[in-house]
Amino acid sequence: MIASLCIVISCNEKDSSENELTPPNIILIYADDLGIGLLGQEGQQIITTPHIDRLAKEGIRFNRAYSNMLCAPARASLITGLHDSHQEGFPINEGGAYKYATSSNLDSIERALNDKLTLGEDPIYLGEVAQKMGYTTAQFGKLEWGFSATDQQMKAHGWDYYLGYLDHIRAHGFYPPFLFENRKMVHYPRNTHLDAGKSKEPETPEHFEERWDMKGKEVYSEDIFMEGILNFLEENQENPFFLFFPTQLPHGPVSIPKVHPDFINDDRLTQIEKEYASMVKLLDDHVGQIMDKLNELDLRENTLVIFTSDNGHEIYYSQEGRTLKPYTNMETGERFDNYEHKYYSDLAGDVFNGNGGRAGLKRSNLEGGIRVPMIASWPSKIEAGSVSNLLIANYDLLATLAEVVGYEGNLKTDGISFYQELIGNQEDDHHEFVVYSSFTGPTLITNDGWKLRTYLPKESFELYYLPEDFKEEHDLATKFPEKLMELKETLLNACDGNFQNGWYGNQ
Incomplete structure (x- = not known):
């Protein structure tokens, strides 16, 4: 190792x-x-x-x-x-x-x-x-x-x-x-x-x-x-x-x-x-x-x-008319791909809002x-x-x-x-930062709140500022290209020189 x-x-x-x-x-x-989002201290309304x-x-x-x-x-x-x-x-x-x-x-x-x-x-x-x-x-x-x-x-x-x-x-x-x-x-x-x-x-x-x-x-x-x-x-x-x-x-x-x-x-x-x-x-x-x-x-x-x-x-309580697997937008019928269509509890019909309003679920490098x-x-x-x-x-x-x-x-x-x-x-x-891999590539979160998120199947690098966007709705990659390049280099070094190291490259 x-x-x-x-x-x-x-x-x-x-x-x-x-x-x-x-x-x-x-x-x-x-x-x-x-x-x-399942804990009372985090705003859970039912449990x-x-x-x-x-x-x-x-x-x-x-x-x-x-x-x-x-x-x-x-x-x-x-x-x-x-x-x-x-x-x-x-x-x-x-x-x-x-x-x-x-x-x-x-x-x-x-x-x-x-x-x-x-x-x-x-x-x-x-x-x-x-x-x-x-x-x-x-x-x-x-x-x-x-x-x-x-x-x-x-x-x-x-x-x-x-x-x-x-x-x-x-x-x-x-x-x-x-x-x-x-x-x-x-x-x-x-x-x-x-x-x-x-x-x-x-x-x-x-x-x-x-x-x-x-x-x-x-x-x-x-x-x-x-x-x-x-x-x-x-x-x-x-x-x-x-x-x-x-x-x-x-x-x-x-x-x-x-x-x-x-x-x-x-x-x-x-x-x-x-x-x-x-x-x-x-x-x-x-x-x-x-x-x-x-x-x-x-x-x-x-x-x-x-x-x-x-x-x-x-989600372990999927049922027709409630929350569906594969995860689907209950309003539009579209599948969540966590790229163009990100999973959110309200769109998916999750009565518990288990991710506390954040984008994505288990297996995702979203929050x-x-x-x-x-x-x-x-x-x-x-x-x-x-x-x-x-x-x-x-x-x-x-x-x-x-x-x-x-x-x-x-x-x-x-x-x-x-x-x-x-x-x-x-x-x-x-x-200075923490790093994790996923099935779609790695992600990096900095101490001052920036997040670089990869979606390697689309060769995509997304940039978010979490203190103002905890739902990851506003990709700032084009607005802050220098920050994007800085964090890409940092993440690449953390991944020992290859973004595909970790779970994406071992599927």
Whole structure:
């Protein structure tokens, strides 16, 4: 894995008096396909998210947080601290590897996957920075970067314990016949569907009946994870821990054991929309359960809790007459191509406005695909109710957590620690720009608000000034040609000399 433009950071140059005598616990909650517009604090009008909103009120909310346009590169960037537009991309296996896994063929499946997995030369991963500092590390849920991970990968990345799906395709179902616990297969015999009970889209009467046929769907995966997380907190309350919770919620296809009472009689919503909203509510409830457990164990004061999402919003509640897939302008019948016709919630009929009025969705380098919520709460260090306009990337978390735990080694990373921003210190360190790839080419966002967006199929380079145009409606490329050329050169260098590096060139 090449990181030719990476910054090498020494993570123990700060005065040791800045650090807590007692190392803080760390919990990273990583929502799946949670659009920034789905949270109450971001203006959501239908779904209330009181626990996540409370987390923001008790800590700091970042207004300019970015992540990748898709789950696999997002998780890889998070764990490695590298952006996804380098010449040599992340080693990502195809999904579905464990669908027919048994105890007898597990070794051969893992050997085949490990043959395709290049870990690079002595990199330091997210779990490792805590593990090397004496933390107990654990991961629950949709494990690692996709689309099929291995036990070797989990151990190499610094996880002492894990429980969940190693295959992201199977993780699209919520009733797994088996999960992996430290390589051991844990079976749930009352779940009998090989695809973990994955639902079908779009919504039709037939798909509704099949979704609510609960034969062979008795143990809900997120219940398993929450039980494991609460037990982990109970068992590790005496020692510093780093808990990573990459939840499945609210990634679809829609699957929920019951509709939340908030939506049962909500006439604004169709049945499938009520179920999707209930998945967002369940995620919020889980955040509340974790916070309640920290309070119960008297761990809240010295625990850093970070909440974010892997990428932008996605629609899982399409239905004839509402929101359609492929995404279509409900007024004109035109397909959104995110070039001449950009996706917007009001044009698409998205009742939730999950991207918060921005253009685009997941898989796009538009703001709706890469802007994510980012909240951090740490009562002993972070001032309650703080709001930050610092430009941050998901690949900053490696450097940030390394500084939090006092990691003494060097990190090869594209990220910059925002630890000082967390604790309210004014520092000069910030990104000049952040970079992400997509299926249509890379994009660059500068610290002062300029955005260069590529659409390589049309050899197009678009220029926006986000402080005055967050919806990306006014391309300024012809008006500011010098700025366009400057940012094109910067982006090309960040992409190791080729705009096609990243996901566009690897399709």
